[in-house]
Amino acid sequence: MDIVTQKDFITGGPDNDPEYNSHGFRCKEFADIDMDNYILFAGSSHTEGVGVKPDQTFAHLVSAVMRCDQVNLGVGGGGIDAVEHNLLMWFLKHDKHPKAIIVEWPDYGRFIQDRWGQVNLCPAGMWSESKFITLAHNALYLKGEISYQQLHKIIPVKIIDVMHAKITKHPHSMMIWHNDIDKGTDGDHAGPKSHINTAENILQALEFFPSAKDR
Secondary structure, three states: OOOOOOOOOOOOOOOOOOOOOOOOOOOOOHHHOOOOOEEEEEEOHHHHOOOOOHHHOHHHHHHHHHOOEEEEEEOOOOOHHHHHHHHHHHHHHOOOOOOOEEEEEOOOOOEEEOOOOOOOOEEEOHHHHHHHHHHOHHHHHHHHHHHHHHHHHHOOOOEEEEEOOOOOOOOOOOEEEOOOOOEOOOOOOEOHHHHHHHHHHHHHHOOOOOOHHHO
């Protein structure tokens, strides 16, 4: 029986796509990141930037204004457990902390599962496991809430919260809403104007006010 090797990070990125690095994330290779000057993003397809070009994502826009590198750990279709896993994996692998962490919290009804023959764990949700999610609704909600609160406690860097789906807000966090002002090329996800708006709100939350020439 063959044993399928699990990758370090959970990712939904396509193979051999020039917009994604060798780990399957939509940013440059981790080895090329300036570890003394970077900002870390985690989330679902909204963070990954489905429907917009790489330089139109709020992750890219924020890092460009702050003049630093960006690590984008966005996983299309991923849930809170994918966010949790990837953030913890990042800090296990890297000693140098980012300037800040931007987390876009997915719907708590999403989760990762192991599928036979897959190299990596796969995102699942109502589109694939509707019966299970209906039965496990309360448990999934509680798990998402616990993960949300614990990550805020143990991650050693300030977390800025972004949300496109509903989840209870931790009383000591800030929440930024990634609203669909326009639509992306896929007709479903947020478009370029939406990402600009979210980036501006993130910069404000970070108390980073760019000079006129950077705007």
